[in-house]
Amino acid sequence: MRKKIIAGNWKMNMTPSEAKDLIRLLKDGCNTDSSDVVFIVPSIDVTTAAECLKGTQIKLGTQNFYFEDKGAFTGEISAKMILDAGGEYVIIGHSERRTIFKEDDAMINKKLKKAHAEGLKPILCCGESLSLREDGTYKAFIEGQIKSAFEGVSEEEVKNTVIAYEPIWAIGTGKTATADEAEEVCKMIRDCIKAIYSEDAGETIRIQYGGSVNGSNAKELFEKLDIDGGLVGGASLKDDFIKIVNYKA
Ligand code: 13P
Numbered sequence: 001m002r003k004k005i006i007a008g009n010w011k012m013n014m015t016p017s018e019a020k021d022l023i024r025l026l027k028d029g030c031n032t033d034s035s036d037v038v039f040i041v042p043s044i045d046v047t048t049a050a051e052c053l054k055g056t057q058i059k060l061g062t063q064n065f066y067f068e069d070k071g072a073f074t075g076e077i078s079a080k081m082i083l084d085a086g087g088e089y090v091i092i093g094h095s096e097r098r099t100i101f102k103e104d105d106a107m108i109n110k111k112l113k114k115a116h117a118e119g120l121k122p123i124l125c126c127g128e129s130l131s132l133r134e135d136g137t138y139k140a141f142i143e144g145q146i147k148s149a150f151e152g153v154s155e156e157e158v159k160n161t162v163i164a165y166e167p168i169w170a171i172g173t174g175k176t177a178t179a180d181e182a183e184e185v186c187k188m189i190r191d192c193i194k195a196i197y198s199e200d201a202g203e204t205i206r207i208q209y210g211g212s213v214n215g216s217n218a219k220e221l222f223e224k225l226d227i228d229g230g231l232v233g234g235a236s237l238k239d240d241f242i243k244i245v246n247y248k249a
Contacts, residue, residue: 004035004222004229005162005206006245007123008236009063009091012042019045022237023052029242032057035229037245038089039236040123043077050086061089061123064097067107067114079118089121091231093149095168105148112149116157123162123208123231124149126189130169138167139188146192155197159204163189164231170211172233176221182209183224190226215243222247 014022019041030037040061041049049060066076082090092115093108108124115122126145128138142165150158165185170177177185186207194202209221210231221227235241 002204002206002228005038005208006035006222006229006232007038007040007061007089007164007208008232008241009040009094009210010042010045010236011063011096011233013237014042014045016045016048019049020052023049025239026241027053027056027058029239030058030245031249034248035245040089040091040231043082046082046085046087053086059088060086061091061121062087063091063094065090065111065115065120067110079114079120082120083118087120089123089162090115091123091125091164093145094125095127095166095171099168105145108149109151109153112153112161113157116153116160121160121162123164125164125166125210125231127164127166127168127171127211133167133169139185142185142189143192146189147196150193150196155201158193158197158201162206162208162228163193164208164210165189166210166231172212174212176212176214176217177209179217179220179224179227182221183226186224186226186228213244215240215247218244218247 038059038061043062062082066073092111097103126142128141132138132141167177190202193205206228208229208231209227213230213232214235
């Protein structure tokens with residue numbers, strides 16, 4: 001049985017002071033017994049958030065990092081910095097990083113390997129644009145994203161990776177993939193991991209769905225066999241996130 005993992009990606013929202021208020025609003029309501037709950041905060045909020053989350057089982061992460069250890073990389077942060085500040089997870093390859101900040105598959109592969117080497121738990125994002133969905137090539141595209149991201153990644157590391165399937169057309173649009181559409185791709189990704197690695201790796205890896213998840217649609221999505229939770233954007237910034245985490249209630 002895979003434990004669900006429900007993560008809130010705050011994106012570029014919440015100053016450290018606002019983060020304190022949001023964590024105060026959310027922390028006691030989130031049931032962490034049946035799911036891993038992760039707040040993925042702006043890097044500058046990590047220290048404050050770690051302080052506020054002391055004594056809870058809620059985990060912390062950041063939305064990005066750079067694969068080098070240290071040095072002349074103005075504006076970047078390292079895996080060690082995240083871990084030292086209290087972060088445990090990191091998102092890699094979010095579609096906003098891929099499109100706005102031009103991160104390519106080679107960089108995403110380097111980041112995935114570095115995260116594992118440093119003991120940072122990666123949430124690897126994949127997902128197609130509306131045009132690829134409409135012309136029917138989305139499955140091949142996502143398979144390509146998965147294959148290149150995992151090049152040179154060991155089976156043990158794969159099992160400790162979380163994949164988030166986030167169709168770009170469903171992000172921030174209010175247009176959620178149906179539970180069947182999301183399940184179809186999450187299953188395909190699982191089969192892809194089984195084909196590259198093993199049955200065991202495919203059954204172990206956790207695969208989230210992301211894209212306009214909210215308190216009203218979470219249950220239907222998360223009850224699907226191959227959907228192990230969600231990566232939540234907009235709804236993670238308000239108390240609707242509690243409803244998502246406690247979708248079984
Ligand atoms: P929304 O939930 O706002 O659609 O964002 C999804 C997302 O990009 C999470 O990483």
